[in-house]
Amino acid sequence: ALGKALFFDPRLSGSGQIACASCHDPDLAWTDGRTTSFGHSRKMLARNAPTTRFAAHQETFFWDGRADTLEGQAVAVLLNPDEMHASRDHVVQTVSSITAYQKLFGEAFGDEEVTLQRVGQAIACFERTAVNGRTRFDAFLKGKTDAMSDSAIRGMDLFRREARCMNCHHGPLLSDGKFHDVGLSYYGRKYEDLGRFEITGEAADVGRFRTPVLRDVTSTEPLMHNGLFHLPGVLNMYNAGMPTLKRKEHQQADERFPT
Numbered sequence: 383a384l385g386k387a388l389f390f391d392p393r394l395s396g397s398g399q400i401a402c403a404s405c406h407d408p409d410l411a412w413t414d415g416r417t418t419s420f421g422h423s424r425k426m427l428a429r430n431a432p433t434t435r436f437a438a439h440q441e442t443f444f445w446d447g448r449a450d451t452l453e454g455q456a457v458a459v460l461l462n463p464d465e466m467h468a469s470r471d472h473v474v475q476t477v478s479s480i481t482a483y484q485k486l487f488g489e490a491f492g493d494e495e496v497t498l499q500r501v502g503q504a505i506a507c508f509e510r511t512a513v514n515g516r517t518r519f520d521a522f523l524k525g526k527t528d529a530m531s532d533s534a535i536r537g538m539d540l541f542r543r544e545a546r547c548m549n550c551h552h553g554p555l556l557s558d559g560k561f562h563d564v565g566l567s568y569y570g571r572k573y574e575d576l577g578r579f580e581i582t583g584e585a586a587d588v589g590r591f592r593t594p595v596l597r598d599v600t601s602t603e604p605l606m607h608n609g610l611f612h613l614p615g616v617l618n619m620y621n622a623g624m625p626t627l628k629r630k631e632h633q634q635a636d637e638r639f640p641t
Contacts, residue, residue, distance in 0.1 A: 384486040385508025388501060393476050394460060396467035397422060402459070402505060405431040411601035412512055417609035422467035428575060430609030433602045436595055438510035441559050445591045445607040446578045452506035457498060470498045477501060514598060545620070556596035563589035565625035566606060567640050570633065573608055579638070589640040 388394065392401040405419045406412045412433040419431045429445055437443070443455035460468045477483050478496040488494045490504060519538075521529035530538070541547040550558050561578045567589030568574045578587040591607045605611050611619070619625070633639050 384483070384490045385504040385506070387483070387486060388477075388505050389508050393480075394466065394468060394473055394501070395422070396469070396472060400466050402456070402466075406434045408512070411435065411598050413602050415603075417604055421462075421464045425464055427464060429607050430604060432594060433598065434509050435512045435514055436555055436597060438513060439555055440557075440595075442592060446581050447561060447592050448581045452509055453499070453502040456505040456509070457502040460498070460501070473498055473501055517597070547620075550593045551596050557593045559593060561587065561590040561592055563591075563640050565589070565627060565640075566591075566608065567627075568608075569627055569638075569640055570630070573610070575607060576638075577607070585638050588638050 389402045389406075392399050392404070394401065400422065405414045407414055412435045414431050416431070418429055419427045421427045432445065437452055437455075440452075441450070443449040443452060444458075449455040449458055460466045460473055461470070474496050477487075483496070484494045487496055487500065491500060518529045518534075522535075541551075550560070550562060552558060563577070567576060569576075569589065576588050578590040578592075579585070581587075594605070599605070600613060603612050605613065605616055627640060629636070629639055
């Protein structure tokens, strides 16, 4: 109850207008349906909001993996000046002043003390409950051979073999949870995003992003870190071999150029 209340409460934000649910709406498959999300003061953010569904089973968070716990992810968004634009003191003072939260914190933690760490823990606990039900694919794997159409089975065969989708999209979440450069860094152009490089500083990480979960993929469009694509477009790009970046004259000696 505590985590759910905090997740939907815009009072945690600096403006009092943005909640976690603003970008992760359960009615929109725990995304916001936008190309990229609105942040503080309606600032257009740089990345698409990934679904928080199945977050309980992920090892890293954000497209660039800058958080290694769900609790850390929740706190990072609260304190990000472009996102929820809150401060530690604002969160603690706001939550502490609300009588209903005093009772909920007492029930959850044994006392009513509010800390930013506890707020993050409570939100993360709620996010871990967002796990979808079974799909036709799950039924097929359990032996119900008529759960999927013939065309879907042909697609699964392509997914596993010739198309090689399964190289990165495997396991229960259909994601390896790792970071890959698929040619969408837009290096040196509009929409440039250096991805994991911004976290590690390693040239090899330029343009690398975490492999997204494919469960509920048709409900979480638009897709990719920049939200510029829908599923048919993504499939067309992969079928064509994905974009191949070519160095311009001034980039010949650029050590960060993604290869």
